[in-house]
Amino acid sequence: MIGGALARKRRQDMMAVMKTVAFGFQRCYRLTPDRGPADDAVSQVRIDGGASSQTVLLPYSVGLGYFVVPTRGAALSIAAEDFRLEALDLATSLWVRLRLALLFKKKKFLRFEEFSLFSCGAKPERKRFTTFNQHMFNTEVALDGDFVTRHPELLTGWPTIERNEQPNRGVGAPNAAAIVVHIYYEDAWPDIAEVLKRVGLSFDLIVTTVPGRERLIEAVRRDFPHADIETMENRGRDVRPFLVLLERGQLDRYRYVCKVHGKKSSDGGRKSHMGALWRRRLLLDVLAAPSLADAIVERFERDPSIGMIGPRVFRLPSKLYSEDRCWSINRPMVLKLAARMGVPAERFQLDFFGGTMFWVRPEALRPLRELSLADAFPEESGVLDGGIEHATERLFATSVVAAGYKLANSDGSGVSGGPRAAIDEAASVQPR
Numbered sequence: 001m002i003g004g005a006l007a008r009k010r011r012q013d014m015m016a017v018m019k020t021v022a023f024g025f026q027r028c029y030r031l032t033p034d035r036g037p038a039d040d041a042v043s044q045v046r047i048d049g050g051a052s053s054q055t056v057l058l059p060y061s062v063g064l065g066y067f068v069v070p071t072r073g074a075a076l077s078i079a080a081e082d083f084r085l086e087a088l089d090l091a092t093s094l095w096v097r098l099r100l101a102l103l104f105k106k107k108k109f110l111r112f113e114e115f116s117l118f119s120c121g122a123k124p125e126r127k128r129f130t131t132f133n134q135h136m137f138n139t140e141v142a143l144d145g146d147f148v149t150r151h152p153e154l155l156t157g158w159p160t161i162e163r164n165e166q167p168n169r170g171v172g173a174p175n176a177a178a179i180v181v182h183i184y185y186e187d188a189w190p191d192i193a194e195v196l197k198r199v200g201l202s203f204d205l206i207v208t209t210v211p212g213r214e215r216l217i218e219a220v221r222r223d224f225p226h227a228d229i230e231t232m233e234n235r236g237r238d239v240r241p242f243l244v245l246l247e248r249g250q251l252d253r254y255r256y257v258c259k260v261h262g263k264k265s266s267d268g269g270r271k272s273h274m275g276a277l278w279r280r281r282l283l284l285d286v287l288a289a290p291s292l293a294d295a296i297v298e299r300f301e302r303d304p305s306i307g308m309i310g311p312r313v314f315r316l317p318s319k320l321y322s323e324d325r326c327w328s329i330n331r332p333m334v335l336k337l338a339a340r341m342g343v344p345a346e347r348f349q350l351d352f353f354g355g356t357m358f359w360v361r362p363e364a365l366r367p368l369r370e371l372s373l374a375d376a377f378p379e380e381s382g383v384l385d386g387g388i389e390h391a392t393e394r395l396f397a398t399s400v401v402a403a404g405y406k407l408a409n410s411d412g413s414g415v416s417g418g419p420r421a422a423i424d425e426a427a428s429v430q431p432r
Contacts, residue, residue, distance in 0.1 A: 026070040028093040030120070031083035033062050042132070042274045043082040044155075049114030050074025055155045056110065056117065057143060057274065059132045064125040067096045072114040107133040110144040135274070138320040139281055140313050154280045158194035158288070177297060178204040178254040179287070180245060181261065182238040186216045188262025188279065193223045195283050201293040204254070208241035210234040236377035238263075238356060239389040243374040251362040256300055258286060258293070260357045282357040285311035289412030296359050296410055307364030307405025308397055310353030315409060323350055326394075333391040341367040341395070341402050351407065352397045359410070360400065368392075368399035 031045070043060040046053070049072060058066060060082055070076050078085050088096065100116055103109045107130045109118035119129035136143055141154060148154055179196065183189055196205065205227040207220050213231070220227055232241045238261035251257050263279040280288075286309075287293055296309050317323040327334075327350060335345045377388055397407055 026073070026075065026093075027090065028070070028088045028096040029068040029076065029078060030086045030088055031058075031066040031068065031078075031080055032086065033060060033064060033082065034084040035060065035082040036062075043080070045083065046079040047112075047115060048077040048079075052113045054112050054115075055152075056112075057132075057155065057277065058117075059128040061125055061128060063121045064128055065120045066117055066129075067100070067120055069097055069100050069116045069118075070114065071111075071116055074114065076115055105130075107137065112144050132274075139278065141277065141281055151284065153288075154277055154284070157191050157276075157280065158198070160190075160194060161197055174253045175202045175204050176254065177201060177256045177258065177293075178206055178251065179258045179260065180206045180208070180242060180251070182208045182241050183213070183216060183220075183262045184210055184234070184237065185262050185264045186213060186219075188264055188276075189216055189219055191276070191280060191283065192260065192262060193219070195288040196224070198290075199287055199293050200291060201297060203258075203293075204228070206230075206245065206250075208232055208245070234380045236374075236389045236392075237261075237380070239392050240374055240377045243369075243392070246362065246365055246369050247372060247374050254362060256297055256359055257362055258357075258359045260286065263355060263357075278355065282311055282314060282355045284412040285313060285410055286357050286359065286412075292410065292412050299408065300359070300361065303408075305406050306408050307400040307403060308353075308358055308360045309408045309410050310358035310397075311355070312409035312411045314354040314357075315407075316352055316354045317350060321354075326350060326352075326354075328390075329386045330391050330394060333386075333388065334394050337371060337373075337391060337395055338398055340371055341399060343398060343402050348398070349401075350394065351401075352394045354393075356393050356396065358396065360396070361405065364400040364403045364405045365396065366399070367402040368395055 035043075041060045043058050045056045045058055047056060047068065048054075049070075051072075051074070066083070068076065068078065100109065100118060103118060109116055110133070119126045133143070141147055153159075179199070181192055181196075183192070205224050207224075207227050207229045209216055209229070209231055210233070211231055217229055217231075220229055230241075232244060236243070238259075242259055245251055260283060263282065264275040285292075286296075299309065300306060317326045334350075335348060338348050339345065373388065373392060400407060
């Protein structure tokens, strides 16, 4: 039955290609890498049709090219800084269309309103494209899906708006909520600034950064004159600065704290576009969705048993990210620190929010705070995994559970997430 269905689908696709040839054939395009021998990167391509415009993220390497196949009558306009563009002849275009008709696995091609796109090159190079698409599916951000259409800011960032003035924001007595932002990469600030401008909730803003970021500090002051800005030595990335504030007691005056940071890299390499996409998805799910911050605080107020609320898509392990993969090489250090918090290895359950962006009650982090880990972080050495910051990332939620609280999920996409682990009896928080 399945084989028969595939055969019918193939015949239908072949017939569609022949009809295209008979009624106004549109030539296809080839994108050939043209930037030099830089691998493990992601490039941005703009493709405009007669009625739509798409920004597409594509893995870049020397041996990896792409075919773009028009599916409507209008010609395409393609802007690709890292690729050389070639319009194909009729015979090659027909061959490309036939190849597309034979692709059935969704991750092997992208299909938009006015064009489709798939990779070419040696098999190991083409695998970069399919693996990248799988990563996108795993974070529920299929590049040719409705979610990106509804939230174009995931690819391009939030448009600039004037800051909405909130009463008592950073002036006089502290608000019930604080947003703690760590910025290392200066070019990540515009994303975060535009998200903060859209938060309707009154909050105090605390920004930490590293020495040598005078321009960043000036930009923060322009956008948020009353922000509390502190420069800290470059140790422990976004984790140690937060622990410093926590261990000092600087967060004790708040009922709820949101931790975010200027995430730019992604697992497996320094892929700036992909890292930015992950940052924006995390921000969407904890702050940026309309009224989401208000809904999260309201949920804390209604249910005092909830100690932490974080992004559903990045709650790990999950059906897409196995426990072994989420442990990586961090198991020994995580279990050692968890035992010091009163959670022995036999009772430990790995359950955390990847990306370390979340809302939390400061008192729920007391077990972690009492470890006084801030001074244990070494100088930054570029370690991608296995450091104390990676272990601590996996322990924020453990501290919440050890303190007697529960975890809950937030979701800015409008997709109901629901509880995942046994300790999470709270429903996902959705924007209103």
